Amino acid sequence: DAGVIQSPRHEVTEMGQEVTLRCKPISGHDYLFWYRQTMMRGLELLIYFNNNVPIDDSGMPEDRFSAKMPNASFSTLKIQPSEPRDSAVYFCASRTSGVNNEQFFGPGTRLTVL
Amino acid sequence: TQLLEQSPQFLSIQEGENLTVYCNSSSVFSSLQWYRQEPGEGPVLLVTVVTGGEVKKLKRLTFQFGDARKDSSLHITAAQPGDTGLYLCAGSYNDYKLSFGAGTTVTVRA
Numbered sequence: 001d002a003g004v005i006q007s008p009r010h011e012v013t014e015m016g017q018e019v020t021l022r023c024k025p026i027s028g029h030d031y032l033f034w035y036r037q038t039m040m041r042g043l044e045l046l047i048y049f050n051n052n053v054p055i056d057d058s059g060m061p062e063d064r065f066s067a068k069m070p071n072a073s074f075s076t077l078k079i080q081p082s083e084p085r086d087s088a089v090y091f092c093a094s095r096t097s098g099v100n101n102e103q104f105f106g107p108g109t110r111l112t113v114l
Numbered sequence: 115t116q117l118l119e120q121s122p123q124f125l126s127i128q129e130g131e132n133l134t135v136y137c138n139s140s141s142v143f144s145s146l147q148w149y150r151q152e153p154g155e156g157p158v159l160l161v162t163v164v165t166g167g168e169v170k171k172l173k174r175l176t177f178q179f180g181d182a183r184k185d186s187s188l189h190i191t192a193a194q195p196g197d198t199g200l201y202l203c204a205g206s207y208n209d210y211k212l213s214f215g216a217g218t219t220v221t222v223r224a
Contacts, residue, residue, distance in 0.1 A: 004156070031210055043157070043202065043214040056211065091156050095210075100145045100164060103212065105156025 002026070004106035006092050012112045018080040021109045024073055025094030033103060034067055034077050035091040043091070049075065082113045117141055118205055118215035126221040127193055135188045135218045137203035144206055146186045148177055151200040151217070160188075193222045 149157035163179035
């Protein structure tokens, strides 16, 4: 079975450009999470969805970041405009309902903003 | 600010040695999970501990949840090069959010 799929795997862009990261969760999973990982701050939760509805976006750093989940099999994280400090690895994860169930992570998108 | 403090930050040992990684917090968690992450990949769940004082074993890995559910440890016996990776603890407050520690980078030399 396919795991969580993320694209692109690597993205290099220039400051000020719009960046869109994509995620396809595991089929049947009703929770989807977006994380950011840096050396300085570790793994941080940005936002999570339940049944395509955003539940908690308190981790989104600022208005330049937005996330959508138009259907159960697709989500996007958009940064507009991008800045060098946004450089990080962005992970998408999904899980089923039920407390303590495992979160399955995708391979991540490594974003570099020049 | 990390709610979960992991120590040590880096650990390098020889194959066959034992190691322990610690995860501490001032907060009480409803559950705590340990993940292992390899370069270029996402974290993969190793174990979930729920009950204070709980001990779980996964082959050569032993996980313990503190009695007060504020701390946890991961002990690896007779480490092998395949155990090399970033070990992350993550706590949950009885919802679906996880708060991750900064991680411990473990290197096992052959």
